[in-house]
Amino acid sequence: MNGMTSVPAPTKAAKPSGPGRSGDTRQRIVDAVLRIIGEDGVAALTNRRIAKEAGVSLGSVTYHFATQHELLREALLHFVSVETRRFTELADQCHGEGIELEGAARTVAQVAGGTAFDARHIAPFELYVQAGRDERLRAAAAECFAAYDRLAERILTGLGVRDAERMASTAVALVFGQQLRRLATGSPAEELVDALLMLTRGSRPAEQNV
Structure with missing residues (x-):
């Protein structure tokens, strides 16, 4: 949920x-x-x-990608395809009623990609900012956010949150904001889970929070 996000690990294969x-x-x-x-x-x-x-020739880069826009678009689409597949699997695991808050917290931690920021966790922020500058990249960015929203809705529904569909994008925005704060300030990862659970508890019927 890019903040909840991480770029897939680089492929390290022998020369093809x-x-x-x-x-x-x-x-x-x-x-x-x-x-x-x-x-x-x-x-x-x-x-x-x-x-x-x-580890390729300079000519290979220009042969496969004529412009930097093509490079960025392909990188974002690749990221989206991997993230969408991963989030679909996670959403399927959260399908149905009765998921516990503790289980939801574990899922959020898994989506957030751990506690450390490295190149794989920072790259998505750069790609989304670039999509803000280049409208040709926005469709791919929107596809990825839709995947985050689907996962959030599935989890919130399982937790018994009212209007889970409407709350999903808010939850995603909260997680992204917390991840950006972590990136900028070095704040602990626990704040991410705490903030999301606070939002969730405030959106559930009181009897479910006992």
Whole structure:
């Protein structure tokens, strides 16, 4: 829920060969782009650095991606596809009534990606800010937020929260804000779970909080 988010771990494979080489090379370039964005931001992206990070030739970068916009869009879409699949699995686990607050807290912690911020956790923030500057990236960003909302709605419904569908986006926004605060200030990860559970308790019938 990017804050609840983490970029998938980089692919570390041997240099590809054979029929799948083109696809493997393209994926290695995308992985390199995500690592660079997480470490130094979008402004650090150059074809030369991408090629070095990916372990491919400079010509391979320009062959697969003619513009930086194509690189960013592909990186964001790859991130979205992995996150959507992961969140769908988590939402399925939360399906139905009766999920406990403790279980919800564990799920939130899992989505948040642990306690440490590294390049994999920082890159999504950079990608979403870039989507704010480039409307061509916004559809992919919206797809990922929709996945966060679905997971939040599933959890909130299981917790007996009233108007879970309407509350979902608020819960997602809260988690993103807390994660951004963690990134900027180094505040402890526990504050994220505490804030979400406070929101949840305030939205449930009083008898369910006893």
